[in-house]
Amino acid sequence: MSLVNIAGLHKHFGTNHVLKGIDLAVEEGDVIALIGRSGSGKSTLLRTINGLESIDKGELVVDGTAVHDGKGDLRALRQKVGMVFQQFNLFPHLTAGQNVMLAPTVVKKTAKREAEDIAKEVLLKVGLSDKFDSYPDQLSGGQQQRVAIARALAMRPKVLLCDEITSALDPELVNEVLAVVQQLAAEGMTLIMVTHEMRFARDVGNKLIFIHHGRIHESGDPKTILTNPETPELANFTRAVM
Amino acid sequence: MAYQFDFAPVFENADLLLQGAAATLGLTAAGAVPGIALGIAGAICRAWRIQPFAALFGVYVEAIRNTPFLVQLFFIFFGLPSLGVKLSGWEASILAMVINLGAYSTEIVRAGIEATPRGQLEAAASLALSRAQTFLYVVLRPALARVWPALVSQVIIVMLGSAVCSQIAAEELTFAANFIQSRNFRAFETFFVATAAYFVLALLVRQALMRFGQRVVVGRPR
Numbered sequence: 001m002s003l004v005n006i007a008g009l010h011k012h013f014g015t016n017h018v019l020k021g022i023d024l025a026v027e028e029g030d031v032i033a034l035i036g037r038s039g040s041g042k043s044t045l046l047r048t049i050n051g052l053e054s055i056d057k058g059e060l061v062v063d064g065t066a067v068h069d070g071k072g073d074l075r076a077l078r079q080k081v082g083m084v085f086q087q088f089n090l091f092p093h094l095t096a097g098q099n100v101m102l103a104p105t106v107v108k109k110t111a112k113r114e115a116e117d118i119a120k121e122v123l124l125k126v127g128l129s130d131k132f133d134s135y136p137d138q139l140s141g142g143q144q145q146r147v148a149i150a151r152a153l154a155m156r157p158k159v160l161l162c163d164e165i166t167s168a169l170d171p172e173l174v175n176e177v178l179a180v181v182q183q184l185a186a187e188g189m190t191l192i193m194v195t196h197e198m199r200f201a202r203d204v205g206n207k208l209i210f211i212h213h214g215r216i217h218e219s220g221d222p223k224t225i226l227t228n229p230e231t232p233e234l235a236n237f238t239r240a241v242m
Numbered sequence: 243m244a245y246q247f248d249f250a251p252v253f254e255n256a257d258l259l260l261q262g263a264a265a266t267l268g269l270t271a272a273g274a275v276p277g278i279a280l281g282i283a284g285a286i287c288r289a290w291r292i293q294p295f296a297a298l299f300g301v302y303v304e305a306i307r308n309t310p311f312l313v314q315l316f317f318i319f320f321g322l323p324s325l326g327v328k329l330s331g332w333e334a335s336i337l338a339m340v341i342n343l344g345a346y347s348t349e350i351v352r353a354g355i356e357a358t359p360r361g362q363l364e365a366a367a368s369l370a371l372s373r374a375q376t377f378l379y380v381v382l383r384p385a386l387a388r389v390w391p392a393l394v395s396q397v398i399i400v401m402l403g404s405a406v407c408s409q410i411a412a413e414e415l416t417f418a419a420n421f422i423q424s425r426n427f428r429a430f431e432t433f434f435v436a437t438a439a440y441f442v443l444a445l446l447v448r449q450a451l452m453r454f455g456q457r458v459v460v461g462r463p464r
Contacts, residue, residue: 050368078370089365093383093461102379103369135462148365155369 033201082152142173262418273339281347306345
């Protein structure tokens with residue numbers, strides 16, 4: 001059984017049929033890049049995996065926790081699936097350390113001392129152990145995004161979703177975030193990312209999925225399919241973005 | 243002959259004025275704390291459409307915001323005894339202030355809650371926080387911080403409005419002023435001093451509440 005199993009997934013926004021039958025299996029340690037044009041459904045697909053978008057039809061199973069036709073224990077699902085957002089979404093009234101400690105203490109009822117140790121460990125991992133007491137508005141965009149990654153990691157997720165996590169950053173700050181993601185990938189973290197960083201997808205990812213009009217149009221080894229796309233749609237897309 | 247100003251008869255009764263000012267402050271504190279708590283409860287129900295409370299708070303807010311405070315006060319003090327609820331002047335005053343402030347602060351706090359960026363809710367959801375946890379740990383403090391200046395203004399409005407509680411024999415600042423001028427016939431001087439006292443009280447309360455907000459609600463000294 002794969003870590004993440006998606007079968008026959010459909011999603012509508014009103015009359016707009018956004019996802020038209022997605023089948024996807026993600027193995028432990030996979031680093032998957034979802035690419036596609038704006039409006040293709042790639043972000044929606046990512047957001048269904050932790051239940052931020054409901055599923056109209058189909059099944060989603062993450063490490064044994066199932067959501068079937070939109071019904072299932074979303075909070076159990078979300079404890080297994082971490083997410084990092086384009087706009088960081090740090091809690092502005094909490095320090096970096098408190099941001100990271102919140103979910104372990106409130107959701108998992110971890111003792112404060114232990115949660116503090118976890119927070120220090122994950123902040124060290126993203127290279128921000130000296131920013132424990134800083135508030136989000138005292139940090140650069142890249143630092144904020146790294147705190148957001150640490151916050152997700154503190155819940156010990158089985159899989160981490162990254163939704164265009166470098167798109168809101170100044171160019172010179174992109175690499176510090178990508179370096180952290182690359183390090184996570186090297187440590188065996190299962191990652192699913194929507195990204196426009198094609199070079200990163202090629203160098204770090206082990207699978208690339210091209211979403212087009214709500215379907216998986218083409219997928220495979222990033223180096224192979226980016227160099228020799230089988231479909232004209234992917235060829236057009238790579239030509240436009242690379 | 244021109245009017246001769248004489249403030250001495252007013253200051254002879256300074257103790258009455260001070261007691262009145264203290265009573266006004268006490269009324270304000272007793273009305274503001276439960277009033278804002280009521281407002282937070284109402285705001286939660288309305289913002290998250292928790293029925294039937296959302297609908298009930300809706301009716302309550304409209305009823306209070308569209309009627310005069312003095313009439314609300316009279317209704318509680320003179321009207322409720324017909325139903326067997328007899329309240330002293332103080333009790334009726336505090337109850338009226340809580341109910342009045344509760345309605346206005348419901349709408350103020352609701353605006354703060356509804357201004358929560360969607361990303362904050364998504365981040366909390368993706369961390370597996372429940373709805374109640376999200377509200378308590380993620381939404382509430384930034385929401386209160388956003389609307390704190392408006393809440394403080396509303397508390398000041400209620401404090402100044404408490405002047406009408408003198409009409410039901412609550413012995414606050416206006417009652418004291420009225421009492422003094424009825425004895426010394428120095429209406430101008432007495433009400434001049436009372437007005438100045440309200441002005442100073444309002445400035446002090448605003449300062450104190452803004453500082454409190456910065457320290458406790460925002461949680462970061464500037």
